[in-house]
Amino acid sequence: MRNTPWNAVSLLLLTTALAACGGNKQAGETPRPALVVHPGGGAEAALSAYAGEVRARRESALSFRVGGNLTRRDVDVGDRVRQGQVLAMLDPGDLTLQAQAAQAQLAAAEADLARARDDRDRFAKLVEQQVVSRSAFDAQVAAFKAAEGQARAARAQMDVARNQAAYSQLRAPRDGVIASRQVEAGQVVAAGQTVFTLAADGGREVAIGLPENRIRQFSPGQAVMVELWNAPDRRWPGSIREISPAADPQTRTYAARVDLPGDAAQAVELGQSARVYVQDNGIKAALKLPLSAVQRGPDGNTSVWVVDPADGKVALRPVRLGPYGETDVPVLAGIKADDWVVAGGGHLLREGQAVTPVDRDNRPVPLRAAVAKR
Known part of the structure; x- marks a missing residue:
């Protein structure tokens, strides 16, 4: 009984120490780094791109109307020809x-x-x-x-x-450029066998293939944008001129031709690669996020982690998504363009957890500065 006061003091000191240790552990928990991004796209996210090739609107397969031995070939691929010019000759x-x-x-x-x-x-x-x-x-x-x-x-x-x-003389039916050559001098050709392909001067188009699962979203006359691969900083307006009624048996795509205006036709060359951008129906102003940002919420709904710029804590926010792409997905509702969304490691987070926002180069993102600017 004499030691009771000392036992009470010891118990009090031990309780205080444990409490201090627990407080230090809670205070010492460092926020987890999290990659954050702004939703991108807007109207750009509603565009689908299709690879194509610049072609002449009128392409003629030139051939002799009679057969015989080809004795002369006066032009080659890339040569410009005039209407009536002799291109090749058979033994007469x-x-x-x-x-x-x-x-x-x-x-x-x-x-x-x-x-x-x-x-x-x-x-x-x-x-x-x-x-x-x-x-x-x-x-x-x-x-x-x-x-x-x-x-x-x-x-x-x-x-x-x-x-x-x-007919032993093959003449150019119109002005243009020789796009391809299939025969050589000394060869015996049959009547109707293609000798040259002539790309006539005038209109230029972009040949593309449209996927069969979305073919009903396209129609002749639909407005598009055309971008050359060697000039990505400029786009020309165009329109779909024609769509094939049957799919290609090999690629299972529908061949389509995109008409180019006069100034664009003068700026492009035959065979150039191009992209054709088509506005998707139903998601005209959708934002987009990387696929890694999409999470499954506790209630089973599709959600994303959004960082509060004021305190750096995350909150799970349900969103409504459009059709998934290869690397990103359109977000139809649930977020705004200026929201900071966690784009990686969201499966390791919990509601209300503090994070340290970083960009793709692992540099800190000053969220508070962004709030002040707004």
Whole structure:
């Protein structure tokens, strides 16, 4: 009993020490670093990009109308040609002989026609004198008409042979540039076999492929924006001119052509790579967040961690999302453009926990300064 006062003092000192240790532990808990970002996009998040290639609006596959041995090739890929210019030539030997044979047949037919005409006129005088019968005269008239028909047929055949002889020269149907070449001099080509592809001067378009799961969102005349890969700081307005009614059997996409205005057509070159941006329906002003920022809340709803700039503590906020992309997702409701959202490590946080905001370079983000500026 004599030691009771000392025991009470010892118990009091021990309780105070434990309390002090607990307070120091609570006070010494450091905020966890958290990567924070502002929601990006706005109207930009509602744009879908499709890769394409600049093509001529009118592309012609040039070929000979007759077959033969290609003896001359006067142009190559990239050469500019004029309407009527000779591009290539076949060996005209056989075609020239056919034209000469047709001309000889025409001369023979015209000689027969002249003889039949003379016989008809002579029999006409004899039938008036009743020297020959009427039936003999009718036979001469029929022979004249037959000779006349033979002469017309021979004349048409000669015209065809002359045309075929002229077909040995392949000429440019309009001004443009040679986009591709499929044959070489010395090769035997068939009638209708493609020799060159001509990209005509004038309109320029961007050829793209539209996915089959979203094909109903596109229509001819729909406004788009076109950006060249070598000029990402400028975009030209355009419109969808046509959409293929059937999907490509290999890529399962629908081929589409995007028409470019006059100034853009003058600025682009054939074969350049381009991006076509199309406004998505239903999310015209959506913000976007990285996929790593999306969390599943306790109630099962999709949520994100938002940092309060005043005290640096996080709060779980439910959001409504649009269709997921490869790296980000549109946010239709639940956040504002100036909110600070945790973009990484959200699964390690708890409600009301204090964090140290950092950017992607691991540099501190001064949230209070941002509040003061606003």
